[in-house]
Structure formats: C-alpha cells, structure tokens
Amino acid sequence: MLYDWDDKPELNITPLVDVMLVLLAILMVIAPNIVYEENIKLPQGSVTKQISKIPPVHITIKKDGTLQVNKDNFDLNSFEDNFYKYSRKLDLKASVLISADRSLDYGVVMSILAAVKQSGFTEVSLATNG
8 A cells, every 4th residue: 555645634624613613602601690609708887987979060051152050150251260269169079060052162162171170170071962
C-alpha cells in the first residue's frame, strides 16, 4: 500500500459545531435561573440620622422670554445677577430642572444653564417631553 503524498486530509467540523450550538442553547436557557446567594452580615446604621429630601428648583423659560424660578418671576436680561442673589436662599445641593419652550434660541437656554452652574448648583438637567 503506497501513500499518496498529494492527498490532503479533510476535517469534518460539522458535528463539533452542532454539539457546541446545543451546549450554547442549554447554557442560555439555564443561565437566568442560576442564583448565587451569599449571606452577608451588614453593619448597623445610625438610627438618629434622618435623610432630608431637598426640594428641586424648577426653572421655566417661556416663549416670550419670561423666566419663572419655582414661583418667582425673573427678567431674561438680568437673570444671571438676580438668580445669583436668589440662589443664596436655596440649597446648592438641590437638583435644578430647566424647562424651555421649543421655539427658543439654543443660546438663550445655554446662557440660563451657565448662570445656574455659576451660581454653584451641580445637578442641573434639561426637561424633555418624553
């Protein structure tokens, strides 16, 4: 029996792929049901410390350029100085929510956002319809 040196062996990997796909499907079905639980002894917290909820600051910019902070009205042209004085009465850790009319110029809204940031607020967000 002579060996043909030009003959290349062919590997049939189809059964291997089939077995791996079946194992993958089994793993995908079983994985969400696996629950790992470890009992942890948590330290005791202080009972006397109360968490106080800070009310958010709502800024509304209307189409005609009038601003309303919570229930107080402001002028757009002098907002930066007046809001800085007004913010001294507020908690700077409070979150600020800015609602603006869609037809307003982007620069107007960004100038209000910059004035709020310069006043010392760190949590400032823009309200959307969704």
